[in-house]
Amino acid sequence: MKNPHILISNDDGIHAPGILALTSVAKEFGQVTVVAPDSPQSAMGHAISIGKTLRVEREELFDGIVGYACSGTPADCVKLATGMIMDEKPDLILSGINHGSNSSVSTIYSGTLSAAREGAIQGFPAIGFSLTKFSHEADLTTAKAVVRHLISQAISQPLGPGQCLNVNIPYLTLDELQGMRITRQAMGQWVEEFDQRVDPFGQPYYWLTGKFQLEDEGQDTDEYALRNGFVSITPMQHDLTDHSKLPIMNQWDLGL
Amino acid sequence: MKNPHILISNDDGIHAPGILALTSVAKEFGQVTVVAPDSPQSAMGHAISIGKTLRVEREELFDGIVGYACSGTPADCVKLATGMIMDEKPDLILSGINHGSNSSVSTIYSGTLSAAREGAIQGFPAIGFSLTKFSHEADLTTAKAVVRHLISQAISQPLGPGQCLNVNIPYLTLDELQGMRITRQAMGQWVEEFDQRVDPFGQPYYWLTGKFQLEDEGQDTDEYALRNGFVSITPMQHDLTDHSKLPIMNQWDLGL
Secondary structure (H helix, E strand, C coil): CCCCEEEEECCCCCCCHHHHHHHHHHCCCCEEEEEEECCCCCCCCCCCCCCCCECEEEEEEECCEEEEEECCCHHHHHHHHHHHHCCCCCCEEEEEEEECCCCCCHHHHCHHHHHHHHHHHCCCCEEEEEECCCCCCCCCHHHHHHHHHHHHHHHHCCCCCCCEEEEEECCCCCCCCCEEEECECCCEEEEEEEEEEECCCCCEEEEEEEEEEECCCCCCEHHHHHHCCEEEEEEECCCCECHHHHHHHCCCCCCC | CCCCEEEEECCCCCCCHHHHHHHHHHCCCCEEEEEEECCCCCCCCCCCCCCCCECEEEEEEECCEEEEEECCCHHHHHHHHHHHHCCCCCCEEEEEEEECCCCCCHHHHCHHHHHHHHHHHCCCCEEEEEECCCCCCCCCHHHHHHHHHHHHHHHHCCCCCCCEEEEEECCCCCCCCCEEEECECCCEEEEEEEEEEECCCCCEEEEEEEEEEECCCCCCEHHHHHHCCEEEEEEECCCCECHHHHHHHCCCCCCC
């Protein structure tokens, strides 16, 4: 693929170090267009803005790269980019680098992955990148090397239409990194606790807090790879049908 | 299952006719707890509120049934219900009846289904109900009959832990209804158009509008069932791994 046009988004907002790092690597390979939320949109799932207006501000990010800061969700950003902002269709959509992992069930809550998934729904190849470190001060050297390697691969051996990868990168030095693994999403859940407080007007309010609980012993999962120092690469889909249940359900008595 | 405890949520808000209809049917079968958004939360995907406070207001809905109106998303409502509001774990979680269908790719954008999915992630059986009619004035007679039938089935032959069903009901009379079908999610996408306007201050803003495009010829899909007058019942999962891609990806050169 010569001079590919790469669309970039994220959920941490257009000024987060992760998206700037991703953009700086992606522009080594072709033309980039950055369309990302104007404020952090973590845990937005696959929300879109229906019945709400959207705003878009054009601004220079760095080195002459123009970005579009959007008032909506990550999925809105991809819709705006492909439906209005870009003159041509993207060859590849990248999201991230997210500050914090998006493995196991977090793939469902993740705004980063909703941007990639929105691209895949529209038939474009897409990759979401996440680093297992929340801090915006995190060293992105290893993450950038992994991103460079995978963009290079995705361009030399293009992903299929609508193929979507979820890439999680452990926060390690390149020397410490054990390699890369193809994985499946680990089963698990966030077990919530609610921190109840009282506001200055005597009314209760709550903070959602949670602890991740892994419910999967598999050594082929994203969680296992990350915990053992490997980059995790999970192929994603947006068909939510549980096909394994269809044969038995087809024997149900469906009379009304 | 004797006197099951049924948790009810939705995305149209706690005062929508759909959730009141669902609650009135569910209470024929056991104890109900209603925890739903205090305002409409359509197309919220699987968003959750991290770093934002949540409010909960207790109120009587009708016939002595108490509801909890929550300031968060549908997924937040289920987390609040199971993590804080309910004294015991629910035997069944119901979401809806949504005003508007949630078939094909809309399952990903749907707040209604995110409430059911959140329950399933936590290991509870869950069903999302949607009616193919947006109006809050819609006649809910057929929908209530379908809901009654399926709750009855889900109680007499309990769904497994974490089993999740997406039920779409065509807007027809009971006489017109052709029956029920087990289906898979049809492939398709919303093709967006952005309606650009200028605000009173001279600044541009956008409305997201879209048209659904079916990309699936299958006669075993949710869309096919609905278009032919059948209730569609799709088993849902929250493992987003594209397992079909794993064998070929395991042959990739993963050297860094």
